[in-house]
Amino acid sequence: MNPTINTSMKAKAVLHAIIDPLCGWCYAAAPLLDAAANAGFEITLHAGGMLTGPRRKQIDSQWRDYVMPHDQRIAALTGQAFGENYYEGLLRDTSIVLDSAPPIRAMLAVYALGGNDLAYLHAVQLAHYRDGKCASDEPNLQVLAEKMGLDGAAFAKEFAQNEDAFYQHILASRALMNQLGAQGFPSVALATSEENLRLLNHSRFYGHPSEWLVYLNEQVS
Incomplete structure (x- = not known):
C-alpha cells in the first residue's frame, strides 16, 4: 500500500489499484487482481476512503435497498x-455504522508487518x-x-498507532485519482518500465479473468 508511484520495476509491470474495502465493485474486481498477481x-493498493468521516453510513432499509441490486448484479457478473x-x-x-477507516488501517498494519495486503483485503471482503x-x-x-x-x-499495536499514516495514505490515494482522472472505485492503472502510469478499462473484464490477462499482456508487450 505504498502510495509512491515507482515506474522502475523488477516485475513485468505494476498495477495500481485504487480501492475501498467497503466498495462492492472492488469485491467484483478481486478475481481480476488475483489473476494479475498470480x-x-x-x-x-491505494485505499481511497469511500466511507470515512462524514461519509460513514449507518445501515438502514434505504441503504439495504440501494446496495442489494448492485450486489446481485456483481454476483451474476462475477460469481462472487x-x-x-x-x-x-x-x-x-x-x-x-459502515466506516472504511478501520479496514484501511488494518490493511496498512498488515503491510507494515510484512503481510500480503492484497490477500488480506480479499479476506476482509469475503468475511463481509x-x-x-x-x-x-x-x-x-x-x-x-x-x-x-x-x-x-x-497487529493491534500497529493498528493503534497508524492513524496519521492512514490520513496521509488517503490524501495520496485521492491525489492519484485526480492525477489519473479516475471517476470512482475501483480504478486500475498500469505502469511499466517503458510507459507512464495510465488508467485501464478493467470493468469490461468482470467475470472474465482469463481475458483480462490477455489484455494486460497486450498492454505490456
Missing part, C-alpha cells in the same frame, strides 16, 4: 459470493460479503490478520 504483476448472513444479517443490522462479518469491526479485522499468521498483539 501472473506476475505487482499489485500496489454474497451470503445469507450478509443479506439477512449484516444488511438488516441497523446498529452497524460472504460471511456477514462487518469489515468495520476491529475485532473481526484482528482475527483475519491472525488467520494470515500475523501476531495479534503486533
Whole structure:
C-alpha cells in the first residue's frame, strides 16, 4: 500500500489499484487482481476512503435497498459470493455504522508487518460479503490478520498507532485519482518500465479473468 508511484520495476509491470474495502465493485474486481498477481504483476493498493468521516453510513432499509441490486448484479457478473448472513444479517443490522477507516488501517498494519495486503483485503471482503462479518469491526479485522499468521498483539499495536499514516495514505490515494482522472472505485492503472502510469478499462473484464490477462499482456508487450 505504498502510495509512491515507482515506474522502475523488477516485475513485468505494476498495477495500481485504487480501492475501498467497503466498495462492492472492488469485491467484483478481486478475481481480476488475483489473476494479475498470480501472473506476475505487482499489485500496489491505494485505499481511497469511500466511507470515512462524514461519509460513514449507518445501515438502514434505504441503504439495504440501494446496495442489494448492485450486489446481485456483481454476483451474476462475477460469481462472487454474497451470503445469507450478509443479506439477512449484516444488511438488516441497523446498529452497524459502515466506516472504511478501520479496514484501511488494518490493511496498512498488515503491510507494515510484512503481510500480503492484497490477500488480506480479499479476506476482509469475503468475511463481509460472504460471511456477514462487518469489515468495520476491529475485532473481526484482528482475527483475519491472525488467520494470515500475523501476531495479534503486533497487529493491534500497529493498528493503534497508524492513524496519521492512514490520513496521509488517503490524501495520496485521492491525489492519484485526480492525477489519473479516475471517476470512482475501483480504478486500475498500469505502469511499466517503458510507459507512464495510465488508467485501464478493467470493468469490461468482470467475470472474465482469463481475458483480462490477455489484455494486460497486450498492454505490456
